[in-house]
Amino acid sequence: MMLRALLPIAALLAVAAPVAAEGPLPDAAIEAATGLRDAALAGSGAYDIVEDLTTRIGPRLAGTEADARAVQWAIDTFQALGYDRVWTEPVSFPVWSRGMESARVVSPWPQSLAIAALGGSIGTPEEGIQAEIVAFDSYADLLEGDAEAVEGKIVYIGNRMRRARDGRGYGEAVIARSRGASHAAKLGARAILIRSIGTAANSRTPHTGMLSYDIAFRRIPGAALSNPDADLIEAMLRRGEPVVVELRLGAGIRGEYTSQNVIAEVDGREDSDRFVLIGGHLDSWDLGTGALDNGAGVGITMATGAMIAKLPRAQRPRHGVRVVAFANEEQGVHGGRAYAQAHAEALQRHLIGAESDFGAGRIWRFDTRVPEPMLPLMDQVAAVLAPLGIERGGNEARGGADLSAMRELGMPLAGLLQDGTAYFDHHHTANDTLDKIDREDIDQNVAAYVSLVYLVAEHDAPAP
Numbered sequence: 460m461m462l463r464a465l466l467p468i469a470a471l472l473a474v475a476a477p478v479a480a481e482g483p484l485p486d487a488a489i490e491a492a493t494g495l496r497d498a499a500l501a502g503s504g505a506y507d508i509v510e511d512l513t514t515r516i517g518p519r520l521a522g523t524e525a526d527a528r529a530v531q532w533a534i535d536t537f538q539a540l541g542y543d544r545v546w547t548e549p550v551s552f553p554v555w556s557r558g559m560e561s562a563r564v565v566s567p568w569p570q571s572l573a574i575a576a577l578g579g580s581i582g583t584p585e586e587g588i589q590a591e592i593v594a595f596d597s598y599a600d601l602l603e604g605d606a607e608a609v610e611g612k613i614v615y616i617g618n619r620m621r622r623a624r625d626g627r628g629y630g631e632a633v634i635a636r637s638r639g640a641s642h643a644a645k646l647g648a649r650a651i652l653i654r655s656i657g658t659a660a661n662s663r664t665p666h667t668g669m670l671s672y673d674i675a676f677r678r679i680p681g682a683a684l685s686n687p688d689a690d691l692i693e694a695m696l697r698r699g700e701p702v703v704v705e706l707r708l709g710a711g712i713r714g715e716y717t718s719q720n721v722i723a724e725v726d727g728r729e730d731s732d733r734f735v736l737i738g739g740h741l742d743s744w745d746l747g748t749g750a751l752d753n754g755a756g757v758g759i760t761m762a763t764g765a766m767i768a769k770l771p772r773a774q775r776p777r778h779g780v781r782v783v784a785f786a787n788e789e790q791g792v793h794g795g796r797a798y799a800q801a802h803a804e805a806l807q808r809h810l811i812g813a814e815s816d817f818g819a820g821r822i823w824r825f826d827t828r829v830p831e832p833m834l835p836l837m838d839q840v841a842a843v844l845a846p847l848g849i850e851r852g853g854n855e856a857r858g859g860a861d862l863s864a865m866r867e868l869g870m871p872l873a874g875l876l877q878d879g880t881a882y883f884d885h886h887h888t889a890n891d892t893l894d895k896i897d898r899e900d901i902d903q904n905v906a907a908y909v910s911l912v913y914l915v916a917e918h919d920a921p922a923p
């Protein structure tokens with residue numbers, strides 16, 4: 460156990476006396492940010508926002524009626540939190556629905572299998588697809604596969620995701636999910652089953668998530684097996700007999716839908732058109748209640764803006780804060796792309812952007828992606844973050860998925876990296892529920908965000 464977990468907050472802050480960093484902001488600004496940081500640690504309200512979202516809305520798959528209820532919830536919540544203005548901007552996308560899903564081993568040893576259809580997947584014929592399994596250890600092995608062995612079969616990819624604090628195992632493993640279907644189809648497969656992209660090796664809960672079809676190839680249905688079910692398939696295959704599986708999916712795309720990015724602002728104390736941009740995505744997968752992905756990010760960033768909103772005008776930072784609850788990130792970053800399209804010309808008004816979309820674990824590193832002249836300011840931010848157990852990282856932050864289009868346009872970014880050691884145990888599963896969130900951890904997140912927001916918004920920089 461880490462030492463800081465044993466110390467009450469007051470003791471922690473006493474130990475970590477302020478370490479001044481050279482930079483453009485005066486001591487008074489550092490003191491104000493420190494006060495907000497410590498107020499967040501004492502109770503930020505983020506947990507209660509996520510509790511309300513997961514209780515009154517719950518799963519909010521993009522394009523469902525729950526999507527519309529979530530949008531209204533976000534509007535109402537921003538208003539109740541005292542934001543100065545709230546509006547919505549349209550985001551259109553195809554509607555995917557899961558429908559029924561089942562899979563079973565037909566022979567040699569009949570058993571049912573726990574699966575989840577992959578987002579975007581087409582369905583099977585009503586009677587299902589019954590075919591022999593052809594197994595590959597990884598996506599890379601599938602690329603080397605030969606059509607003769609695959610033709611007419613169900614491809615299985617068995618790669619395991621590696622656990623890591625920064626979640627790097629996801630990027631390594633997820634290609635089997637996102638690209639496997641089209642390469643299997645290219646070799647003549649009728650369907651694909653993958654080992655779930657997740658780290659819960661002993662949970663019988665499958666992990667969903669998007670697959671994306673390459674337009675050059677035929678579309679085939681795709682689903683994820685829970686880790687223990689993937690083990691079972693491999694155990695049967697080790698016995699050397701052909702394993703025949705029946706897969707039935709009712710999934711498919713049904714029309715178009717227009718959801719909304721919900722955008723809210725808190726003004727700064729000056730008459731400024733510039734602001735710090737933070738946010739998370741409002742949609743979730745349908746299996747859990749979307750507490751970690753991404754109720755947490757919505758709660759963290761909404762609560763951060765609310766802390767600035769509660770300040771008397773004269774005590775607010777110079778510039779404002781804008782919080783965005785992005786529509787449909789999960790099925791193709793539709794909200795983030797719509798935002799970039801609508802606001803590309805206002806790029807100069809965005810002082811910095813930061814998205815929270817990695818659960819509710821404690822923040823442990825502060826990355827940035829800013830022009831050289833902003834680095835001394837970032838050093839001052841880092842000094843206020845240090846007592847939270849946050850180390851200064853590099854200047855190559857990626858930012859969240861919803862900010863990727865803005866990153867490409869050149870918006871400065873901050874990355875407040877969360878501990879993702881346990882995140883992929885529950886990611887995109889029925890287990891993504893509120894009980895996985897710790898109040899103190901989520902408050903630590905808000906403490907970091909509010910420090911960043913206040914200090915950058917207080918800095919009277921020329922537009923980047």
Ligand SMILES: [Zn+2]
Nearest residue numbers: 740752753816
């Ligand atoms: Zn997410």
